[in-house]
Amino acid sequence: MTGFTPRRTVIAAALGAATGLAATTAAHAAPTGPALRPAAGGGTVAYRGWTSRADWRGGTHQGTRPSAEAHSGLVIARPVGTLAYADPHTGTTADWEYATWTSPAVTPGTPAGEAIVSWNARTPVGTWLQAELQGRYNDGTATPWYVMGRWTSDDGPGSIRRTSVDGQKDGKSSVWTDTFAIDDTAGGLRLASYRLRLTLYRTPGSTLTPTVWRVGAMTSDVPDRFEVPASVPGLAGGRELVVPRYSQNIHVGQYPEYDNGGEAWCSPTSSQMIVEYWGRRPSAADLAWVDPAFADPQVCHAARFTYDYQYQGCGNWPFNAAYAATYRDLRGVVTRLGSLNDAERLIAAGIPLITSQSFLKEELDGAGYGTAGHLMTVIGFTADGDVIANDPASPSDEAVRHVYKRRQFENIWLRTKRYNASGKVTSGSGGVCYLYFPVKLSEAQKRALASVGVR
Template identity: 35%
Template sequence: MIHQPSAESGGCMAGRASFSASSIRSSAQFSDHGLPHPRWESATLSGMVSDAVTRVRLHVAPCTQIIPFWHIDTPAGTAAEIRLRAAPEAGAGFSPWVSLARWSSAEPGVSTTLPDQHVHGLRTDADTVTVETTELGGSARVIDLEVRAVPVAEVPVAEANPAAASGAETITVHWIDALTGPAAPPRSEITASAPGGRDIDHRLPAISQHACGTLEGYAQADSWCSPTALTMVMEWLTGTRAGADIAGTDVADRPANEDAPARVQPAILGVWDTEFAGAGNWAFNVAWANTCGFDARLDALASLREAEELLAAGEVLIASVTFTTEQLPEAGYPTNGHLLIISGVTAEGDVRVHDPGRAIADGVRTVYPREAFEKAWLSAEGSGGLVYRIRNR
């Protein structure tokens, strides 16, 4: 779930749902590099969808929170509507359907979540569905995901079996998946994982979200952490800056914040959630990265030790964290929800980050203490270890 940042927040999201899952069941492009078997399940729907309804059923480990995410391409004038229902076990009665989101890969200002829905057994908060276990009859074990092509102007449907939408053009569903899990433990129960003893330092271009200019109708810079982090990662992966051809140069060594508005604002427009009026929607961020030609997924890790394995294999991770100035004084600001990049570890085990929330670009590349960072990231007050994993396709 996503909320507006507080006035003093240096981040972009508040109090998010939490996941204690360890690792996504990955495609060939997303090797788990020896991580433990996931404590949750996922499934994939792929194929072509036109103006009809297409559905997939997921059988998952018992869960109380669900975040669908996807790679769907849409033409101008048509959006993909994502709907969901759940049941406590096979053969049991399902909840009513909820329409979670409308996604457009082609038009800024069209994508939107449909928050604050409450049907029997399910409650939505932007990108996250929470299972009301008393109403549903237990944790969810069966999830139906549905994709429907709709004209962008159509009002979201509520009926159980919507008719084919008139006027919708063909959309391409490359895949749709869901991150599921139980609630994460509180900060007080998080202890630092043992470091792996490796010194890993992936150097990305440095951009402060506060240097990204103004964009009328798209909030303020303090809510742009996620698209700023996305831009840094995608430029690092391609070796080019957004909108410029600088192949053959090291983007990490070019002047920090150079042309930051032109580089980051396309991402702000691409991930914008109209109803929420923010850029921190987890599903929209990975969907937009997929539209840009990358392979992007949501994942949830159990510790920094697991992150170290992915870092050693050449990945960087965009992580969702929450902290006060007392809990992480090295950051220099408090946040009730923020995205930053885990870009390495020191030999002693502390965390190298590229933090777009820092006020100046010279502070974007920095190091945070391991235990404080894990509490900010892995706890229920944080995000339960949620990350974006983005790789070249």
Template identity: 40%
Template sequence: MVRRSALAPVLVLLAGSLAAVGPAHAGDPQARRASSSIANTSWSTGAQWRAGELKGLRVRAGSLVVKKPRTGKLGGRAYQVGTWTSPWAAPGFGLTQLIPSWEAVTEGDSVVKVQVRGQAADGTVSSWDSMAEWTLDNPALRRRSLGSQADDLGRVSVDTWQAATAITQWQVRVRLYRNATSKPLVRLDRVGAMASALVPRGSAPTSAPGPAAGTVLDVPTFSQMTHSGHYPQWGGGGEAWCSPTSTAMVLAYYGLQPGPFPVITAGHADPQVDHTARLVFDHAYDGTGNWAFNTAYASTLTAGDSYVTRLRDLRAAEDFILAGVPLVASVAFGRNQLTGAPISASNGHLMVIVGFEADGDVVVNDPAGASNSAVRRVYDRDEFEDIWINASGGVVYVINR
């Protein structure tokens, strides 16, 4: 499957190279202050795969598949395994966080394992830290993040590698595992990461409204609250399902996930939400909010790239809305910090940016609404930008058709 970003003129996810996220905007006071450094690097073509190190893999139609694998173990079970190690990626600044994301196919008993490591300015190289053992729907091995590993240069926190000191270069290593007997298809279509060094927002001015003012995308509305008590084994619905509900709304906007969903109990409203929760659930983190697991699942249904990144402000988000791409944004807020929200506070919440009012205020699908009809909300631009940038540094899921 060939994957190309639909947003090439807007936010380029350059395979094997770097792209700063969120350009400075002339006339915007936000652009005149020190801002966070954010860069994406990814690999997704034959030439780019060959620039790395392949062991037990080959390039086929622009993707990586198993070829002459070695034998290895995962979860105490024997598999055939092939490994790809990326070239070193240098973002041009001292990164303090790295968030990988990937697009892969894992049929039957197959698994993709993603690891990262960094190098400091003095040449010190960290150990390989494991981020995830990911599979779409493998009854033999559950998808999971790999816990709070730590070494002298960094540590893993669910979906994020956090550096203890500024890192000048990084690498990603991906291992493809398949059952040695049945030899199911396991394929890597893209892998990359977003490197960042965040600057505290402080009292920075709110970004000025741009050309997306007055543009609202027709994204369907799903409430996470109507799923309260559903499937305790996948988080139990309700307050725990803001991320899969948001992901399901974006997929529904593209006309994806039509069902049927045979594992889901008949009679549940909006069963695609339950279905999404099942297929993004992180069995180690014990939740559905692993950022990369949401985009990895979405990528199995879309033809465009799906990945995690950061944006510097809402003006950058407007470019996506103009391109017809809603964004899932990660926020957190205390009491009285988000006027009109259906919940009073949250230490971590996901919602979909679907557009902007004529005055620049943000139109969202907030899955915390008590019913589907209560999901569409309008939030003050200043309040929203604060709770988004201060909470997650502007994290979004970009899911392209």
């Protein structure tokens, strides 16, 4: 049983060229944002996001500006150039006007071995965006501009196909689908600072524009570890959130063009559960394309609109966060947490989370399967601190709720190294999770998110 094909040969600190499509702009010094948080077993994690009018104004604009809306986003003010983009997934070449925004430089408190960029945006038909990262190493040299995603919420004839970009590397670092990683961290090389760049595209002559509500990067330096320290149960004992239950397995064989349903759909199935927990869901018109004979058509919809045409799957982490944020006033972030205590603070505030883990069948009692990579939704904790999860790798919607032993769950989620079924050393996610939440939050929810570095 696998929830998504492993996208990296190694991950986290164990991980040891395409350039940008628009012109490079100058960097400006800036604060790092939230303080770094200790991760379980050592190491640090930091997330820095840009979300406000002040944030957008703090970057370098080439043809972009903050929007006038209450929740200010980044939009095209005037195009600064035209690009002929050859879409590798449709075989067509089309011209696109573009404008760019470049963030100030961010210097994490601890240099990083990995970075994951995520974004939230609205892209009307005939528009799209590209997110990039450029870093500076602690040896004083710089990375190229790495493409972290080309994304649109549409996949019709007037749009590009959303895609990651393979083959990006400079001999010191590489991009593995959605993750920037230092190739050889054992030698001490790290990412000392970084900038993000957004390029917004539209059909020439159009007045439409993408609107980006949030862009951010999670940087981390999580040590190699097969085992992580056990946390002591905390705030959320006995708290369980009422989250819809959807099985990925009832979709086996559906829509081969979106990776064939079933075990490949853990990420969009988990995403759809949380989207609906927050009271959002696709409309009847949105679902009109789904075969009416299929149960839970919204899961098919989520799979289609998280699908990465290069990765050929629905497990691209930032694409899932971006999908969630296509719903009204909903936001999504990809980050790492340091322990189940972080998750307990979120649950106590009413915020469920989606976790990424890999394990052998015997490493998680009650699951009944092993996986090279799987997403599931943490919805609560028992009075004893065990994890209550909506696990989409279940035979029916009714069977989705599981209780997993705290120690087992925490270790398979937070470790970066593990042994596979053949006894070979392979990777773990190092605590990766998706956090989806509405724009309007209670004070308790704001504090819970801030406690894990998300503002």
